[in-house]
Amino acid sequence: MKWHFGKAIAGGMLLVAACALSSAALAxxxxxxxxxxxxxxxxxxxxxxxxxxxxxxxxxxxxAGSGASNIARVRNKEVDVIVSDPVFALRMEAEKAFxxxxxxxxxxxxxxxxxxxxxxxxxxxxFGAYVIAYNPAEVKAPESWYDLAKPEYKGRIALRGFRPExxxxxxxxxxxxxxxxxxPDAGFAEMAKIAQNIDVWVDSHANHLELYRNDxxxxxxxxxxxxxxARDTEGLKIQGAIPKEGFFPLASTLSVVxxxxxxxxxxxxxxxxxxxxxxxxxxxxxGYFPTNKETKLPQDVQAKIMITxxxxxxxxxxxxxxxxxxxxxxxxxxxxxxxx
Numbered sequence: 100m101k102w103h104f105g106k107a108i109a110g111g112m113l114l115v116a117a118c119a120l121s122s123a124a125l126a127x128x129x130x131x132x133x134x135x136x137x138x139x140x141x142x143x144x145x146x147x148x149x150x151x152x153x154x155x156x157x158x159x160x161x162x163a164g165s166g167a168s169n170i171a172r173v174r175n176k177e178v179d180v181i182v183s184d185p186v187f188a189l190r191m192e193a194e195k196a197f198x199x200x201x202x203x204x205x206x207x208x209x210x211x212x213x214x215x216x217x218x219x220x221x222x223x224x225x226f227g228a229y230v231i232a233y234n235p236a237e238v239k240a241p242e243s244w245y246d247l248a249k250p251e252y253k254g255r256i257a258l259r260g261f262r263p264e265x266x267x268x269x270x271x272x273x274x275x276x277x278x279x280x281x282x283p284d285a286g287f288a289e290m291a292k293i294a295q296n297i298d299v300w301v302d303s304h305a306n307h308l309e310l311y312r313n314d315x316x317x318x319x320x321x322x323x324x325x326x327x328x329a330r331d332t333e334g335l336k337i338q339g340a341i342p343k344e345g346f347f348p349l350a351s352t353l354s355v356v357x358x359x360x361x362x363x364x365x366x367x368x369x370x371x372x373x374x375x376x377x378x379x380x381x382x383x384x385x386g387y388f389p390t391n392k393e394t395k396l397p398q399d400v401q402a403k404i405m406i407t408x409x410x411x412x413x414x415x416x417x418x419x420x421x422x423x424x425x426x427x428x429x430x431x432x433x434x435x436x437x438x439x
Contacts, residue, residue: 129361130158131368134172134181137163140351143384144182147377151368157361159368173197176358179365180372185419186263186426188221188352193423197221198357204366207373207391214414215390220354224372225387226414227349228405229264230339232321232329234311240340241318244268248292255317256296257310261433264320265290267347269429270417275344280418283429287436294437311335322349323405324386331403339405345415346405351387 135141141161148159172178173196197220202208215223231241273286301307308329310316326339355365378389388406
């Protein structure tokens with residue numbers, strides 16, 4: 100065997116050059132910062148974005164955040180895309196913190212249920228359903244939100260505090276009495292009746308679970324996903340019922356932070372998270388209903404989710420653009436009249 104010195108030199112030089120180019124490419128690889136909720140939600144998103152990273156030569160770093168930390172991150176332009184809820188997102192949008200979503204970069208927008216589009220900069224990727232949870236061994240399936248105020252349930256009801264689902268409930272009561280978000284007196288009055296039946300104002304899902312486990316409550320407002328978890332994983336006697344007046348969304352919204360260096364790529368990431376594939380992943384892993392109408396859920400997955408393509412339009416939601424403008428006043432009123 101002959102040793103070709105020149106060819107060896109040339110081959111070595113090509114190898115060094117290839118390594119150098121590879122290192123340079125890695126050094127120049129773009130990064131997007133995606134702010135999530137933490138825990139299982141972020142783990143599910145991480146699975147969704149793997150194909151996006153490969154297709155776009157980008158690293159998506161997911162950071163958990165909530166409350167004040169998210170406000171600071173958005174105002175300081177430290178993240179590219181944020182997963183949030185309508186209250187936070189629309190408050191930040193009012194500060195001009197988000198870039199409008201470009202339909203050319205986010206073509207999945209055309210397939211999103213109208214209920215999931217809050218503005219041109221805030222759109223929900225998936226929904227949970229706030230329904231009435233109940234112990235079927237103690238009470239029959241409730242038919243109405245007004246059932247929560249019935250005297251026979253005094254001391255057997257649990258709700259969380261001043262949160263979006265309860266704002267939606269106040270708004271529903273107000274509208275059914277001829278009012279609205281702008282004239283919510285009847286809604287607050289009905290919620291004050293329910294407050295008389297409250298045993299505990301729940302502060303966590305774990306707390307909520309223990310109230311049922313200890314037979315301390317018979318009914319509450321909870322999400323379909325948590326009801327399924329409490330029933331199927333924790334072994335509790337619990338079911339969920341959709342009231343005849345409709346039910347409320349637990350919305351996971353997506354927004355692109357304005358003024359970041361990779362806005363176009365960030366919008367493409369939003370498009371990816373709105374895709375049928377991402378929707379199927381979140382539904383399978385976490386039990387959330389995908390807002391993309393093109394998503395086809397297997398029968399066993401859909402069976403665990405109370406929102407369906409047939410009832411998604413029954414979701415009731417307040418005018419959140421208005422609500423965020425009076426949010427502080429409503430919270431003060433809640434503390435005076437409801438949760439004293």
